[in-house]
Amino acid sequence: xxxxxxxxxxxxxxxxxxxxxxxxxxxxxxxxxxxxxxxxxxxxxxxxxxxxxxxxxxxxxxxxxxxxxxxxxxxxxxxxxxxxxxxxxxxxxxxxxxxxxxxxxxxxxxxxxxxxxxxxxxxxxxxxxxxxxxxxxxxxxxxxxxxxxxxxxxxxxxxxxxxxxxxxxxxxxxxxxxxxxxxxxxxxxxxxxxxxxxxxxxxxxxxxxxxxxxxxxxxxxxxxxxxxxxxxxxxxxxxxxxxxxxxxxxxx
Amino acid sequence: xxxxxxxxxxxxxxxxxxxxxxxxxxxxxxxxxxxxxxxxxxxxxxxxxxxxxxxxxxxxxxxxxxxxxxxxxxxxxxxxxxxxxxxxxxxxxxxxxxxxxxxxxxxxxxxxxxxxxxxxxxxxxxxxxxxxxxxxxxxxxxxxxxxxxxxxxxxxxxxxxxxxxxxxxxxxxxxxxxxxxxxxxxxxxxxxxxxxxxxxxxxxxxxxxxxxxxxxxxxxxxxxxxxxxxxxxxxxxxxxxxxxxxxxxxxxxxxxxxxxxxxxxx
Numbered sequence: 170x171x172x173x174x175x176x177x178x179x180x181x182x183x184x185x186x187x188x189x190x191x192x193x194x195x196x197x198x199x200x201x202x203x204x205x206x207x208x209x210x211x212x213x214x215x216x217x218x219x220x221x222x223x224x225x226x227x228x229x230x231x232x233x234x235x236x237x238x239x240x241x242x243x244x245x246x247x248x249x250x251x252x253x254x255x256x257x258x259x260x261x262x263x264x265x266x267x268x269x270x271x272x273x274x275x276x277x278x279x280x281x282x283x284x285x286x287x288x289x290x291x292x293x294x295x296x297x298x299x300x301x302x303x304x305x306x307x308x309x310x311x312x313x314x315x316x317x318x319x320x321x322x323x324x325x326x327x328x329x330x331x332x333x334x335x336x337x338x339x340x341x342x343x344x345x346x347x348x349x350x351x352x353x354x355x356x357x358x359x360x361x362x363x364x365x366x367x368x369x370x371x372x373x374x375x376x377x378x379x380x381x382x383x384x385x386x387x388x389x390x391x392x393x394x395x396x397x398x399x400x401x402x403x404x405x406x407x408x409x410x411x412x413x414x415x416x417x418x419x420x421x
Numbered sequence: 422x423x424x425x426x427x428x429x430x431x432x433x434x435x436x437x438x439x440x441x442x443x444x445x446x447x448x449x450x451x452x453x454x455x456x457x458x459x460x461x462x463x464x465x466x467x468x469x470x471x472x473x474x475x476x477x478x479x480x481x482x483x484x485x486x487x488x489x490x491x492x493x494x495x496x497x498x499x500x501x502x503x504x505x506x507x508x509x510x511x512x513x514x515x516x517x518x519x520x521x522x523x524x525x526x527x528x529x530x531x532x533x534x535x536x537x538x539x540x541x542x543x544x545x546x547x548x549x550x551x552x553x554x555x556x557x558x559x560x561x562x563x564x565x566x567x568x569x570x571x572x573x574x575x576x577x578x579x580x581x582x583x584x585x586x587x588x589x590x591x592x593x594x595x596x597x598x599x600x601x602x603x604x605x606x607x608x609x610x611x612x613x614x615x616x617x618x619x620x621x622x623x624x625x626x627x628x629x630x631x632x633x634x635x636x637x638x639x640x641x642x643x644x645x646x647x648x649x650x651x652x653x654x655x656x657x658x659x660x661x662x663x664x665x666x667x668x669x670x671x672x673x674x675x676x677x678x679x680x681x682x683x684x685x686x687x
Contacts, residue, residue, distance in 0.1 A: 336681045339678050339681055340643050340678065340682065343643035343644050343678055344644045344645045344646075347678075356667070382599070382603035382604060382669070382670070383602075383603035383610070383667075383669050384603070384606050385608065385666070385667060387666070387667035391667035391668075392667075394659075394664035395659075395665070395668070398655075398659045403655035403659070404675075405652065406619075406646075406648040406675050406676070406677050407656075407673075407674070407675050407676075408677060408681075409643065409674075409680070409681035410673070410675075412671065413668075413670075413671045413672075414665075414668050415667070415668075415670075415671070417599045417600055417603045417669040419670065419671075420599050420600055420669070420670025420671070421596070
């Protein structure tokens, strides 16, 4: 129970890495407010969280909207009175060659993957600073923010942006708040499954597995494990770190 | 650290286990359920530390080891297999430092740093990989090798240039081994940890006893204050455990944010 008595906000908490992180935080004793856009998926996530006997709350949120962050801050203040952990997991993925990419799409991906993190820090920092100990923010970036891929200019650029945002926020928020990022490679979860809807599932898993140096295709729990380490007091001297969870893909 | 059995029944070898990060990591691995073989070249400190941990009633043993001696590694691995049947974790932690500008660097001291910090990690990793490949029942082979680098392996720190050189080599040796094992379709994971400003007997030797008492020395550390061996031990347990089964070839920095402001070479 590494998070007993702790309070947490997880964005993108209705599916994928965010949902797994919210579940794990609840399992380890935290009270969690998770946010997302899809209310029907939220209902299912809420049931799973409550089944764990934990205390979980849901708020619908578009992470690119200031007014939605203000409502989350208000809710956190009312429910918890402070915040110990913020996990910025919401984000979008698109791909395509630059000639097929509209400026509008580029800006939208940036808003979802970078503005969202900035707004979260901006509006929840006062509550994080009221944490009883040192609060912790974990941003879910991507290996694509560390290394480039062809036909992936929007996503790669935005994820690199979120990494530098992490470093600068680590400096600004210290010493009351730690800020770190995980940079995961591909993991098999409902997001990847949805992205490959209509294709052969086992064939796609094989494709992703074989594309890693270590022929292992993880799932959301592998990233959640790293997030929980960084979010917990076990990492009390860790800030501004970019931690790859990528089966070795970023090492060569 | 709570005992959650995160490395339950795993067998670990720790070098430089008598003091500092090696000692704290041995203790943490034991408390999380592992069997630990503590090794060090310093016999009196090793005996004292071994006694302290065996008094906890946990599964621990100790062995003298010079990490630069290839035959000694063979002896350790043979003993691990004879006593415990397998090897799951190697923490290559033994390391030394000398305080000198590179232009004034004494060559004997330089060679000693390279021998222990780089060649010791090479020999330990090689022995561990061969031993892990022979573990019964594992197909493909699996295991976790954790190499102690430093923020000095990622950034240049003046007056410990030889140390920085050796620790940068450790960081890249780690990645090369990670890729080599991965490309053989093995689940032997190899990662490095990069502590900064951690109070240990080694860093006290460099900076002097009073360094860690004076807050002014951490003005530039974003989180303030210094790290303690237990901070690194927490990361060791995480990387050793199956929680990190997707993590290989990664660097984990534990430095209070210091490396973020040491220029922009991230």
